[in-house]
Amino acid sequence: MTRKYALKPYSYSEFLKKIKLSVKRVMGEGYTVEINHILKNNSIELDCLIIRKDRDKVSPNIYLNTYYEIYMEGQSLDDIVDEIIQVYEDTKGEGEGEALALRYNLEEMKPYIIYRLVNYKKNKKLLEGVPYISFLDLAITFHCLVKNTEEGIGTIRVTNEHLNEWGIDIEELKEYAVLNTPKLFPPMIKTMQDIMEDMFQQESHMNEMERPINDLEQDNTAQEHLEDLCIDETMYVISNAKSINGASCLIYPNVIKNLSELLDTDLYILPSSIHEIIALKADNRASKEYLLSMVADVNGSQVPEEDILSYNIYFYSKKRAALTVL
Structure with missing residues (x-):
């Protein structure tokens, strides 16, 4: 419900x-x-609002x-409050949430310390308060996993305060993360063809019960169209089993190396997100x-600002087993 302001709207x-x-x-x-002011990825x-039971x-x-x-467009405060509470009820067990500012000791957290990749230049302010390792044009940051369910x-x-409290340095932190991250978030590699077919099958299944039987005959035509698409079978999408912060697979031990050896070729790596x-x-x-224009176009039109990883592309040399910015 919308309304016109009888009084000056709230700041x-x-x-x-x-x-x-x-x-x-x-x-x-x-x-x-509580209301917290949060500095998210890419300085957003x-x-x-946090509701905790x-x-x-x-x-x-x-x-x-x-x-x-x-609210400034005219929706009432009461309606917004109702919507916020409904969002809380609908999502309190789902998606990726931020852990609340509770205290965790090192022994409790050791098996759950993980790393992520973020853009270095876009996160300079955030990086001032956290331990990180520079990697190409990126930064490796560290996190503690406190919830990991199907939902x-x-x-x-992990902040500099955590390191001081735990009495460890960044090298020890890195050791835990290198061990834990691939175990907690196993890598997954699919061809672009596989992903397109999965998307088509899921969409067909979702629509199947909603369409007249005659319309189902169009599936064969749609499948033929899919087969005609110019999908590059040499493209491989790399993420983790959760599809959350899966770009970290770039620094998993041997993931890129093994793919390069399996295909017997050097690789270009495009930072999708x-x-x-x-x-x-x-x-x-x-x-x-x-390739650079492709990355720029995807970042500009399909990737939310906070999910952008980089505008560069990378080159993996099979001979040197090395990754560089191209």
């Missing part, structure tokens, strides 16, 4: 306070309601910036300029 800071108080009032006893700053360690992030835009994961970012990378046989005739 953004006033809006945040009103939302917090209203949600707390509706949720009642047994719930803690957002205000996040009793001893919950992980809660879905409910970002308020967009809700303020809706989703929850993590906390922080969630996946694409390996392309280097004997492909595509030029460097074409």
